[in-house]
Amino acid sequence: MKIEKIDHIGIAVKKIEDAFKFYSENFNLKISEPIEVLSQKVRVAFIEIGGVKLELIEPLGGDSPVAKFIKKKGEGLHHICFQVDDIEDALKKLKENEVRLVDQVPRVGATGKRIAFLHPESAFGVLIELKEK
Ligand code: ZN
Numbered sequence: 001m002k003i004e005k006i007d008h009i010g011i012a013v014k015k016i017e018d019a020f021k022f023y024s025e026n027f028n029l030k031i032s033e034p035i036e037v038l039s040q041k042v043r044v045a046f047i048e049i050g051g052v053k054l055e056l057i058e059p060l061g062g063d064s065p066v067a068k069f070i071k072k073k074g075e076g077l078h079h080i081c082f083q084v085d086d087i088e089d090a091l092k093k094l095k096e097n098e099v100r101l102v103d104q105v106p107r108v109g110a111t112g113k114r115i116a117f118l119h120p121e122s123a124f125g126v127l128i129e130l131k132e133k
Contacts, residue, residue, distance in 0.1 A: 001084060001085075001086065001089055001090040001093045001094075002084065002085045002086075003082045003083070003084055004082075004084065004085060005052070005082075005083050006052050006080065006081065006082060006083070007052070007053065007081040007082065007083040007131050008046065008054065008080075008081045008131075009052070009054055009077065009079075009081070010055045010057055010077075010078040010079040010080070010081065010127075010129070011054055011056055011057065011075075011076065011077060011078055012057050012059075012066050012069050012070050012073075012075055012077075013057065013070075013075050014059075014070060014075060015058060016031075016034050016043060016044075016045050016056045016058045019056050019075075020045070020056065023047055023054070029047050029048075030047070030048070031045050031047050032045050032046040032047075032048075033045065034058075035110050035111075036060065037110045038060070040064070040065070040110075041059060041060045041061055041063065041064035041065070041066070041067075042057050042058060042059055042060055042064060042066050043057075043058045043060060044056065044057050044058070044110045055081075057078060066078070078127065079117070079126070079127035079128065079129050080126060080127075080128060080129070081115075081128075081129040081130070081131050082128065082130055082131070083131050083132075083133055084130050084131065084132060084133070086132070087106045087114050087116060087130055087131075088106065090116075090130050091104070091105070091106065091116055091130075094118065099119075099122045099123075100118070100119035100121055100122040101117070101118055101119060101122075102116070102117035102118065102119050103115075103116035106132070109129075109131060113132050114131070114132040115129055115130060115131045115132070116129070116130050117129050117130075118130070
C-alpha cells in the first residue's frame with residue numbers, strides 16, 4: 001500500500017453556503033458546485049488549496065450520519081482522506097493488521113472514485129478515508 005498524498009480534509013457544516021462565505025470573504029477561495037450524495041444523505045462541495053481540498057459536508061435531513069455528528073460534536077473537522085494507489089490492496093493489508101474498518105469493501109464516493117473508511121477507534125480518534133487515485 002502506498003499513500004500518495006492527503007487528498008482532502010472533510011469538514012462537517014450545517015450549511016455549505018454559510019461556511020463557504022467565510023472561506024471566500026476571508027481567503028478569497030473558490031468552491032465547486034455542491035453535489036448531493038443521497039446514499040450518504042449529504043451534500044458536499046470542494047475548496048481546493050494547493051492540490052489539497054477541503055470537503056464541506058452538509059447533512060441532508062436529521063437522520064444523516066453527519067447530522068448526528070454535528071449534534072454530538074458540533075461543526076468542525078470530520079475526516080481526513082489519504083489517496084492510495086490501490087484501495088483493494090490497502091484494505092487487505094489493514095484487515096491483516098486487524099484495523100477496524102467501516103467499509104469492508106470499497107464503495108463509490110461523491111467524485112466517482114472508490115473510497116473506504118477506517119473506524120476512528122482503530123486510528124486514535126481520527127476518521128480516515130482512503131480514496132483510490
Ligand atoms: Zn471525504
